Amino acid sequence: DAGVIQSPRHEVTEMGQEVTLRCKPISGHNSLFWYRQTMMRGLELLIYFNNNVPIDDSGMPEDRFSAKMPNASFSTLKIQPSEPRDSAVYFCASSRTGVGNTEAFFGQGTRLTVV
Amino acid sequence: RKEVEQDPGPFNVPEGATVAFNCTYSNSASQSFFWYRQDCRKEPKLLMSVYSSGNEDGRFTAQLNRASQYISLLIRDSKLSDSATYLCTKGDYKLSFGAGTTVTVRA
Numbered sequence: 410d411a412g413v414i415q416s417p418r419h420e421v422t423e424m425g426q427e428v429t430l431r432c433k434p435i436s437g438h439n440s441l442f443w444y445r446q447t448m449m450r451g452l453e454l455l456i457y458f459n460n461n462v463p464i465d466d467s468g469m470p471e472d473r474f475s476a477k478m479p480n481a482s483f484s485t486l487k488i489q490p491s492e493p494r495d496s497a498v499y500f501c502a503s504s505r506t507g508v509g510n511t512e513a514f515f516g517q518g519t520r521l522t523v524v
Numbered sequence: 525r526k527e528v529e530q531d532p533g534p535f536n537v538p539e540g541a542t543v544a545f546n547c548t549y550s551n552s553a554s555q556s557f558f559w560y561r562q563d564c565r566k567e568p569k570l571l572m573s574v575y576s577s578g579n580e581d582g583r584f585t586a587q588l589n590r591a592s593q594y595i596s597l598l599i600r601d602s603k604l605s606d607s608a609t610y611l612c613t614k615g616d617y618k619l620s621f622g623a624g625t626t627v628t629v630r631a
């Protein structure tokens with residue numbers, strides 16, 4: 410199993426540009442999470458999908474952020490327009506939900522720098 | 525109030541020492557909890573699960589106190605390689621994480 414795959418690993422972009430982060434969850438997992446991690450705020454949940462449907466997007470900071478999951482093997486997180494305060498490490502994680510079985514596996518993250 | 529809260533530390537301990545820290549949670553309906561370990565500039569990885577009264581794995585012991593709504597992690601005979609940030613989470617549908625507790629083991 411290849412694990413959760415995220416791309417790109419690093420992204421440097423100018424303020425105002427659109428940024429798209431990509432995630433391929435582990436095959437067979439039906440839950441997908443996008444997190445943002447900074448020194449100041451820790452690991453914040455942005456959005457959670459179950460069976461490709463967004464269940465909870467209350468963590469999405471503002472309308473500049475959007476996430477999609479068109480199928481069980483792919484998800485994107487888009488920031489448009491990007492701002493310097495969006496600089497962070499963005500993690501995607503997936504899990505096989507079920508009673509007592511919600512261990513999440515994380516991708517290696519995308520380190521985003523907006524200048 | 526955040527759903528999961530942790531003492532950020534840092535906990536600086538000598539090799540061989542025992543270190544313990546807690547994680548408090550606000551939703552008492554949670555049935556399962558997890559401790560994750562995150563090394564610098566890496567992704568979090570599962571360390572231990574806590575489903576009932578506790579769990580032990582080698583030098584690591586996790587306990588759940590439902591009455592006071594916290595879980596704890598104890599590391600015995602700490603090694604240099606235990607230096608990391610330890611994150612706790614409730615095993616509910618959206619996996620809310622605490623901010624993490626940083627542990628540094630010194631020689």
